[in-house]
Amino acid sequence: MSSHGRDLLVRHAMETPMRQLGRPVVVAWIVIFAIALTLRCGASVYWQNRQADHNTFAFGDSFSYWVLGHQIYEGDEYKFGGDDARISRAPGFPILIAGWHWLFGGKPSVISVRIMNSILGALTVVAVGWLATLLFSQRIGLYTGVLTSIYPGAIAMSVLILSEGPFCLFMTLELVAVYYCFWRANASSTSKRCAAILLGINAAMAVLIRPSWLFYTPALFTAVCLLSKHRLRNLSLVILGALAFALVMLPWWVRNYQVTGRFVPTTLQVGASLYDGLRPGADGASNMSFMQEFYRQQTLEDALAQSKPIDTYEYRLNTRLREASLRWSRENPSEVLRLAGSKFIRMWNVFPNSDAVGSGVTRLATSLGYLGIMLLTFLAVISMIRKKSRPIEGTKQASWRIVALCSSPAVYFTALHMVFVSSIRYRQPAVLILSVLAGAGVAICLPCVPFNRGALRADGGSDG
Template identity: 25%
Template sequence: MAFSTRRVAVAILVAALAIRVAWVFATPDYRLVHDALDYNRHAISIANGDGFALSYGRETAFRPPAYPIFLAGVYWLFGPSLEWARLANALVGTGIVGLIGVICAQMWSSRVALIAMALAAVYIPLILVGQSVMSEPLFVLCLLGAIACAIRRWPLAAGVLMGLAVLGRANALILLLPLAWAVWKGPKPALIMVVACALTIVPWTIRNYVVLDHFVPVSTQLGSALAGTYNSEAMNNTENPAAWMSLKRVDDYRPIFNRVRETNEAVLEKELRSASLDYIKDHPGSPFKVAYWTSRRMLDLGGWDWAIHTAGTVSAGKRAGAAGIVCFWAFALLAIGGAFTRRAREAPLWLWSVPVLMYLGVVFLVVETPRYRMAIDPFVIMLAALALSALTTKRTQVP
């Protein structure tokens, strides 16, 4: 980037950080809900030197460790303050804006990079998730960092960042395939990246084996994710078809869940996973029903009330949630146009496979917007930037 371009980029990053910090201070009544309660509880326990907190009175590997450890570092430095936790995520969100620009500059041009950064700075869904005490911002930061390193063919750095991303969301493991494709100059760089990723994850896997006495690579979430979706109550729900339900409200698996306090978490996960797969075998059309409805929900087309409700899972108010939905629709329309530009077609297929794989990683389970879409949104922003870049270029060329 030229010096003037760098100055504009820095100005955009400062503006992005200011917007996010202002949002934190404008919402002093923020309250922890749902997953954020767990992240906060684990972080306080780790910061106090007690390790991960117990779940239902027994050891747990339900929450991937990257974000609780990051949050524990914030609490260790500044004390267990929600304001500091949110400000830390505001900084992470600003890093996401910067990495979107880096990837666009690597792939296309500084012009596209600046447009993408400007769009990311004001993209409301990223701001909404970024203002919450949730794991997705850190996960997306590591993921985009891994992609930027893979483009530069830095396999060691890409592998470590990919490992950290997996420790944020276990379904990111599948992204090793496109990133191996990206660094490929023969098998050696891809092998270095995979080994670096594995070595980053292994200490947590060993910890899980020690405390749970079972092989758990990252998390025990899959069983409850499957069971909460693949059950008769969820499938027969006429208001929100095939939407994930808390296992406390699912009669099909009550005999399993009622033993939650006395059952090893890894064993419980296996039992729930097995029972869910049995349900799918008995109802082979259920995955297609889930995929249809979760796809609609990912596009915020599954019903206005549901979209507002799921925005509430990151403690976003109704007005903020509604603004995020409308913002996503506007960006998505631009992204559709950007997908048909020459520059989008010239980008390597492995890059576009990342959002596709992230979509496939959740579409058969559960989707809550905006947070479950956060790994895909940077690519929506990139495509929107390509559309705007092409449009403004044509206008300047008109005599």
């Protein structure tokens, strides 16, 4: 190849996504980001002003994240609730809060951490729009960005000091990496390997923030290997992604082994969470009042033991709770099925399950926003099914593949929370990804906006 040809190739490879988008689209995304950030920051201030004082939290989980984040910043031992609770929370979200402590000299206000979550939430809007652009077109990407920027459920997750907000960003970036790793047409082997590494890193970050995501990526890798025409090529990428995942998780795994002498992949709250969802008197909602009795039983058993237990108290308590839940489930299979149905309804209910979810206006906005996203999603899916030989304008991948990827978080979280406790809180990350399909639904409803028609149709990707 001549030097001139090499220069052209390098210049093309280094062309930034911004230049590829074009100025009108970049301006549109700046506006969408500004709207998303303004809505989230405004909601954060409103929510904080409703609290008893400016240093209180609405949820106990929020307080635990705050304490752990401060401990990381101070260099103290990582634990919440004493020496018997050293693996109660994964460190992802507390690390972000610790970084915010560093930025504010160790004394951040509660509202400032809400603003941090709002910034992450606005970035998530852009990430979801990016995913929609990759799968469909620039136009559908913008529609998706508008939908996610104003979706009440996404705004709420950005306002609350809970792990769902930052988790959504890394979850979305993982799905973006899936596209670049397995679906992008004419991509070089180097770029695919880089995407596989980023996939593993983002998957690990998502798990460190929200441990319930642990089994999604292995399931995704399995599907990619089994359903693809290029199994050997994809297997090498899967192995690379898995290595990157393990490398990011390794410090947490090593630390947990040092504490317990056992391999603990996420936390030692799995037993309590499982018993919360599958136990006598369970109704699908969370009620941890049973914990005091289990603490009493475990403490009594330890006192009567002939020798000092090998495992830590926290590990033994987790095992006791897990075994009690599994034993009850084996003895009451019909009740387990009934609870699964109840939890499904709780998760996907149009109306909030609790009266504690804000005012009547807030509840109405939450319901209407969710209903709108779902109706547009169903419209897009039905259109893809009816026009599978003629995909809707802008579609870059086989329709079934887009639907499978965008619905996979919804399927995963639904299956998970038909076992564990359920509420509309747990559907919000899934709805964010479904909004990609909802953006396609908007494109079906509205006439084409010809701001950049050349970008609306893209070359089809190879079967990854």
